[in-house]
Amino acid sequence: xxxxxxxxxxxxxxxxxxxxxxxxxxxxxxxxxxxxxxxxxxxxxxxxxxxxxxxxxxxxxxxxxxxxxxxxxxxxxxxxxxxxxxxxxxxxxxxxxxxxxxxxxxxxxxxxxxxxxxxxxxxxxxxxxxxxxxxxxxxxxxxxxxxxxxxxxxxxxxxxxxxxxxxxxxxxxxxxxxxxxxxxxxxxxxxxxxxxxxxxxxxxxxxxxxxxxxxxxxxxxxxxxxxxxxxxxxxxxxxxxxxxxxxxxxxxxxxxxxxxxxxxxxxxxxxxxxxxxxxxxxxxxxxxxxxxxxxxxxxxxxxxxxxxxxxxxxxxxxxxxxxxxxxxxxxxxxxxxxxxxxxxxxxxxxxxxxxxxxxxxxxxx
Numbered sequence: 001x002x003x004x005x006x007x008x009x010x011x012x013x014x015x016x017x018x019x020x021x022x023x024x025x026x027x028x029x030x031x032x033x034x035x036x037x038x039x040x041x042x043x044x045x046x047x048x049x050x051x052x053x054x055x056x057x058x059x060x061x062x063x064x065x066x067x068x069x070x071x072x073x074x075x076x077x078x079x080x081x082x083x084x085x086x087x088x089x090x091x092x093x094x095x096x097x098x099x100x101x102x103x104x105x106x107x108x109x110x111x112x113x114x115x116x117x118x119x120x121x122x123x124x125x126x127x128x129x130x131x132x133x134x135x136x137x138x139x140x141x142x143x144x145x146x147x148x149x150x151x152x153x154x155x156x157x158x159x160x161x162x163x164x165x166x167x168x169x170x171x172x173x174x175x176x177x178x179x180x181x182x183x184x185x186x187x188x189x190x191x192x193x194x195x196x197x198x199x200x201x202x203x204x205x206x207x208x209x210x211x212x213x214x215x216x217x218x219x220x221x222x223x224x225x226x227x228x229x230x231x232x233x234x235x236x237x238x239x240x241x242x243x244x245x246x247x248x249x250x251x252x253x254x255x256x257x258x259x260x261x262x263x264x265x266x267x268x269x270x271x272x273x274x275x276x277x278x279x280x281x282x283x284x285x286x287x288x289x290x291x292x293x294x295x296x297x298x299x300x301x302x303x304x305x306x307x308x309x310x311x312x313x314x315x316x317x318x319x320x321x322x323x324x325x326x327x328x329x330x331x332x333x334x335x336x337x338x339x340x341x342x343x344x345x346x347x348x349x350x351x352x353x354x355x356x357x358x359x360x361x362x363x364x365x
Contacts, residue, residue, distance in 0.1 A: 017172040021048035022059040024101040067153035077104025095146040109139035131207035141168035187352040206287035239282040244289040259299040280305040294321035
């Protein structure tokens with residue numbers, strides 16, 4: 001992470017980061033040399049194998065995993081614990097060295113790291129620069145210590161973990177770029193000319209999301225958005241990119257209570273209603289969102305915008321929003337079975353231009 005590292009130490013730091021990338025991953029070796037898993041995980045593991053000239057299976061067999069906290073949309077990180085071979089002559093007795101590897105959203109992992117303020121400022125400046133280019137960033141940190149050989153790790157986070165969840169050592173970052181698919185820019189432009197507004201709903205960091213949205217035409221400085229006469233330029237800019245954390249503060253803590261119950265009817269909360277009305281008018285990107293946020297976003301456009309909403313998605317987390325929308329559109333190639341079952345339409349080619357063609361044919365009829 002520090003630009004002042006010398007060549008030898010820099011290589012060592014890169015190797016350590018690559019080791020962590022192989023150890024903390026849901027990617028599986030298919031047995032024939034190919035890898036299976038999410039595109040992000042496969043890309044990271046592929047790079048790390050090349051850097052270390054070692055297979056993921058060999059790396060994991062050298063430091064076997066003995067515990068895991070899987071990634072979830074609330075924590076936004078994944079943690080794995082690995083047994084480390086004891087150094088010769090280190091004695092050890094009843095103690096076993098372990099290596100904890102933490103990987104996830106930079107803002108969540110960094111808050112668990114011990115860093116001098118100068119280095120922290122340097123790291124955050126580098127993150128901002130990369131995210132402004134539309135890069136997706138995965139942060140990695142580790143912690144090493146020894147436990148009793150019969151120690152059993154358990155827990156799912158800060159509230160119940162029986163091992164340290166802070167004072168980790170920053171290893172570095174993986175920066176990934178997922179170029180827009182061919183035809184996406186054209187599809188968004190054609191839908192706009194047809195009177196449809198495209199909104200990005202993503203788990204990415206808001207800076208990354210904004211850069212990508214600008215690249216594909218979702219965020220446009222010349223956008224002739226509705227509501228300009230009602231809200232100031234400052235209000236419009238404030239609501240252009242909205243994060244999941246902001247949405248969370250404008251929703252009921254009981255996820256079973258629909259947004260419609262909070263913003264419509266005699267018991268509506270005026271402040272909540274105003275916030276969501278401004279989102280419907282001005283927001284082009286919702287970033288760092290959870291599954292229930294996605295469903296609330298769809299409800300807002302339905303209840304406050306009087307909109308017919310089509311929602312696209314491919315993951316299990318997209319199912320609630322796909323089911324809530326008037327038209328749920330699932331991806332046929334990379335989509336999960338859960339997403340397909342919740343959707344009304346399945347795109348066999350995973351191509352947004354097919355949605356445009358569908359709208360066109362529907363209007364002809």
